[in-house]
Amino acid sequence: xxxxxxxxxxxxxxxxxxxxxxxKEEALIKVRAAGVCVTDYHIISGKLQIGKAPNVxxxxxxxxxxxxxxxxxxxxxxxxxxxxxxxxxxxxxxxxNNKQYLCADSAEIGYxxxxxxxxxxxxxxxxxxxxxxxxxSDEAGxxxxxxxxxxxxxxxxxVQLNSTVLVTGNGxxxxxxxxxxxxxxxxxxxxxxxxxxKAKLTLEFxxxxxxxxxxxxxxxxxxxxxxxxxxxxxxxxxxxxxxxxKTFDYCAKGGTIIQYGIPGDEEQxxxxxxxxxxxxxxxxxxxxxxxxxxxxxxxxDSGKLDVAKMVTHxxxxxxxxxxxDLYRNHDRKLIKAIIxx
Numbered sequence: 001x002x003x004x005x006x007x008x009x010x011x012x013x014x015x016x017x018x019x020x021x022x023x024k025e026e027a028l029i030k031v032r033a034a035g036v037c038v039t040d041y042h043i044i045s046g047k048l049q050i051g052k053a054p055n056v057x058x059x060x061x062x063x064x065x066x067x068x069x070x071x072x073x074x075x076x077x078x079x080x081x082x083x084x085x086x087x088x089x090x091x092x093x094x095x096x097n098n099k100q101y102l103c104a105d106s107a108e109i110g111y112x113x114x115x116x117x118x119x120x121x122x123x124x125x126x127x128x129x130x131x132x133x134x135x136x137s138d139e140a141g142x143x144x145x146x147x148x149x150x151x152x153x154x155x156x157x158x159v160q161l162n163s164t165v166l167v168t169g170n171g172x173x174x175x176x177x178x179x180x181x182x183x184x185x186x187x188x189x190x191x192x193x194x195x196x197x198k199a200k201l202t203l204e205f206x207x208x209x210x211x212x213x214x215x216x217x218x219x220x221x222x223x224x225x226x227x228x229x230x231x232x233x234x235x236x237x238x239x240x241x242x243x244x245x246k247t248f249d250y251c252a253k254g255g256t257i258i259q260y261g262i263p264g265d266e267e268q269x270x271x272x273x274x275x276x277x278x279x280x281x282x283x284x285x286x287x288x289x290x291x292x293x294x295x296x297x298x299x300x301d302s303g304k305l306d307v308a309k310m311v312t313h314x315x316x317x318x319x320x321x322x323x324x325d326l327y328r329n330h331d332r333k334l335i336k337a338i339i340x341x
Contacts (some may be wrong), residue, residue, distance in 0.1 A: 003056050003119035004320045004339075009046040011053075014318050020115070020123035027075075027126050028067040029083065033142035035060025036320070036337040040110075041327040058117035058190025058339075059085045060112030060167040062132075062141025070126045081129045082141045082270035083117070084148075084293045085109040101288045118320060120341060130293045135301045140308040144296060145289070147307055148175040151296045153258050153286035154180050159233065162187035164226050166250050167207070169237035170198035172310055172336055173260055175205045177235045181207035183304040186233075191227060192218055192250075197332070205309075219249050226252075236260060241267045248272050248281065256282040275328075285304075313337035 005015045005139060020083050022028050040057045042048035049070045061083040064144075074083075081105050087107040088100030093105050109124055110116025132141055136200045150173050151228050159165065165181040181189050190209045191202035199210035209225055222230055230252040236244055239261030263269055276283060299305045315323050323337040 001120040001221065002317060003115070004058075004317055005054050006057055007054050007291050010044065012044065012321055012324070014320075017056075017119065019121055022067060022069050022123055022320065025070050025126045027069070027124055027129060029061065029063040029122050029124055029129075030066040031061060031063040031117050031120060031122055032080075033062045033138040034058045034339045035143040035146060035338060036315075036323040037146065037176075039324070041066070041324050043111075044324065045328075048121075048279055053112075055112040056115035056117075056119050056122075057110055058119070058122075059108055060143055060145040060338075061085070061109070061117035061122060062144070064121070064139050064326055065129065066121060068126065072126060075126065075129055075131065076112050078299065079129075079131050080134070080136075080141070081131050082136075082144050082297065083109060083124050083143065084128045084290060085126075085289075086290055087125070098290050099288055100290055118289055118317065118339060119178070120317075127193050128185050130297060132297050133301050135303075137296060137308050138340070139224065139311045139314075139338060140300050140306075142340075143172070143307060143310055143336045144293075144300070146172050146310075146336065147180070147305075148289035148292040148296055149173070149286060150176040150235075150260065151180050151299075152289050152292035153260065153284065154184065155292055156286075157233065157258065157282070157284060159184040159186050161185040163232040164188040164189045164190065164252075165233045165235065166192065166222065166228070166231035167202075167235045167237060168192045168243050169261065170195070170202055171237065174235075174237040175202065175310060175335065176307070177237060177260075178206045179204060179305055179307070180299075181233075181235075183299055184285050186226070188225060190222065190231065201335075211242075218246070222250055231255060241269050243267050245271075248275055251279075251281050253279040254281075256284060258284050258286050260286045310336045316341050317341065
């Protein structure tokens with residue numbers, strides 16, 4: 001099979017690899033499309049130390065079952081699917097509670113030593129297969145993984161009908177948060193960005209208001225929009241220290257903050273504990289995704305979400321370096337790129 005193999009810092013080679021052998025309760029997936037994640041770029045470029053070369057990266061996978069070794073009657077050869085890539089030991093308390101991503105032995109398909117979706121075929125546990133219907137396109141399936149963590153964290157806290165949600169950032173996760181909040185019944189969805197072009201983009205994805213923090217006082221504008229209440233749910237999707245600290249000023253009393261963005265290891269973020277306590281603000285970290293795969297696929301199937309519109313660039317496997325060039329060059333048109341087989 002043809003695969004894009006990460007062989008060293010900033011080195012990707014298209015190689016012919018043998019088809020993986022599958023054991024009991026494993027399947028071989030024929031990849032139809034794979035999302036290109038910025039995390040893979042950071043790993044391949046040496047900016048992020050996760051795993052080691054050589055390895056086939058790619059943890060956003062849409063495909064079809066090519067071969068399967070299981071007694072389960074519900075998944076057959078030919079079934080289109082996406083892959084829930086989080087792996088755990090299977091028996092610890094975290095795994096028993098469907099939180100494999102918090103397992104002490106957690107791993108992920110697409111990170112060393114597990115080959116991922118930048119190949120014509122990928123081996124996965126049968127338990128990782130999430131069937132999808134023909135209403136979920138390959139493009140949507142290829143980037144579904146990038147939406148599951150935002151979806152799961154919103155599922156944890158819920159969105160009250162007609163409530164106000166504020167989202168900081170304009171990357172794929174922020175756009176996913178906006179779309180999911182709208183689908184779940186939010187009344188006002190306010191995006192906070194630092195660029196007029198990106199502000200317009202968030203409006204296209206469902207935000208009702210877009211505030212440019214470079215040119216306006218976000219807190220004052222928020223008070224006007226909400227008649228003094230502020231946001232019931234604040235979602236921080238930038239990881240920037242200054243933005244994280246401001247989220248507490250955007251949150252209504254009794255509200256909730258979802259912290260999705262991760263600051264740099266060297267940054268010390270100041271959290272106003274007194275304000276959190278006296279105003280009963282709930283502060284929630286979001287990193288997991290295991291519970292959202294099926295609900296998200298069903299929302300796409302029903303037409304409530306159109307995640308495929310986040311796909312801005314499509315490449316063939318042997319053009320994968322062009323996809324990473326989009327990150328290298330900070331391409332302003334990029335939202336999500338995919339590899340199409």
